[in-house]
Amino acid sequence: MLEVWCTHTVSLFRSGIKSLLPGGLRLISGPGCPVCVTSQGYINVACELAGRNEVTICTYGDMVRVPGSNGSLEQQSAEGASVVVVYSARDAVAYAEKNPDRQVVFLAVGFETTTPATAAVVIEAQQKKLDNFFILAGHKLVIPAMQALLSGGEVAVDGFMCPGHVSVVIGTEAYRPIAEQFGKPCVITGFEPEKILQGILLLVKQVAAGRAEVENAYDVAVSEKGNPLAGQMIEKVFYPAAAVWRAIGEIPDSGLELRDEFKAFDALVHFGIEPGPDETPPGCLCGEVIQGKASPPECELFGKKCTPMDPVGPCMVSSEGTCAAWFKYKK
Numbered sequence: 001m002l003e004v005w006c007t008h009t010v011s012l013f014r015s016g017i018k019s020l021l022p023g024g025l026r027l028i029s030g031p032g033c034p035v036c037v038t039s040q041g042y043i044n045v046a047c048e049l050a051g052r053n054e055v056t057i058c059t060y061g062d063m064v065r066v067p068g069s070n071g072s073l074e075q076q077s078a079e080g081a082s083v084v085v086v087y088s089a090r091d092a093v094a095y096a097e098k099n100p101d102r103q104v105v106f107l108a109v110g111f112e113t114t115t116p117a118t119a120a121v122v123i124e125a126q127q128k129k130l131d132n133f134f135i136l137a138g139h140k141l142v143i144p145a146m147q148a149l150l151s152g153g154e155v156a157v158d159g160f161m162c163p164g165h166v167s168v169v170i171g172t173e174a175y176r177p178i179a180e181q182f183g184k185p186c187v188i189t190g191f192e193p194e195k196i197l198q199g200i201l202l203l204v205k206q207v208a209a210g211r212a213e214v215e216n217a218y219d220v221a222v223s224e225k226g227n228p229l230a231g232q233m234i235e236k237v238f239y240p241a242a243a244v245w246r247a248i249g250e251i252p253d254s255g256l257e258l259r260d261e262f263k264a265f266d267a268l269v270h271f272g273i274e275p276g277p278d279e280t281p282p283g284c285l286c287g288e289v290i291q292g293k294a295s296p297p298e299c300e301l302f303g304k305k306c307t308p309m310d311p312v313g314p315c316m317v318s319s320e321g322t323c324a325a326w327f328k329y330k331k
Contacts, residue, residue, distance in 0.1 A: 018329075039275070
């Protein structure tokens with residue numbers, strides 16, 4: 001079974017469930033960590049912009065420690081770059097309002113859970129006619145990633161444990177192609193231990209019965225159609241486009257780009273920058289880990305050269321990262 005979201009991985013370790021599962025049942029981690037799937041090229045652009053005297057980078061906390069080709073945002077901040085950790089996209093807009101002399105770039109990363117908030121602040125910035133606020137678009141979509149993993153045929157997956165919070169936005173129907181086209185059962189669960197256990201049970205029952213259906217074990221929050229208002233907000237500001245995923249490559253229609261009427265807020269356009277190629281640090285298996293092809297201990301850097309205090313790859317950086325979870329709970 002593949003845990004689409006790494007928070008499931010963390011919860012499984014923290015609760016002790018992982019150690020109690022029978023030997024014939026294997027849970028592997030998937031690509032549901034925004035920090036982990038963000039390409040090296042994106043990080044390098046963020047670092048390049050941070051090095052400009054007139055630019056302030058606003059970002060969520062985990063992103064500052066992701067190593068780029070020439071260091072991280074954390075290291076650049078220590079050397080004098082203007083890097084501000086924010087708790088919401090709205091904080092970045094507020095910073096731009098209070099500092100009109102700065103060119104403020106918000107690192108817009110995350111899946112469908114954080115995308116509506118980014119869309120909302122872009123609309124707000126347009127309404128307020130802010131000319132010093134920009135986003136570096138890096139949002140990703142869950143379903144195309146799942147389809148890409150299955151189409152590649154390299155990962156043996158019997159079923160998917162799907163994330164509750166993303167599903168609140170996209171709804172249960174979004175997973176229908178996974179079940180119908182690929183014959184893989186999908187069960188939507190929350191991150192509490194009892195919800196995860198319920199999800200595992202439902203998946204095992206489907207696999208044993210040879211069924212491939214979408215089941216909702218988180219109906220307290222997830223509906224069939226999801227959150228239509230959030231979906232409309234995303235669609236108003238963004239359109240699906242090909243996106244580069246770390247160590248996976250380009251996946252069609254898996255990312256989001258600003259529509260023409262909002263291009264004035266696109267950092268790449270405003271600063272005239274093109275992201276470079278995705279790069280993998282020598283020896284790092286982060287890409288294989290987020291695809292379910294390898295577990296962290298199979299990486300020769302794990303726990304040795306790569307630790308939470310001195311990470312080589314992003315899977316060891318994020319609090320949701322699979323390598324960080326293995327290091328903390330199973331080393």
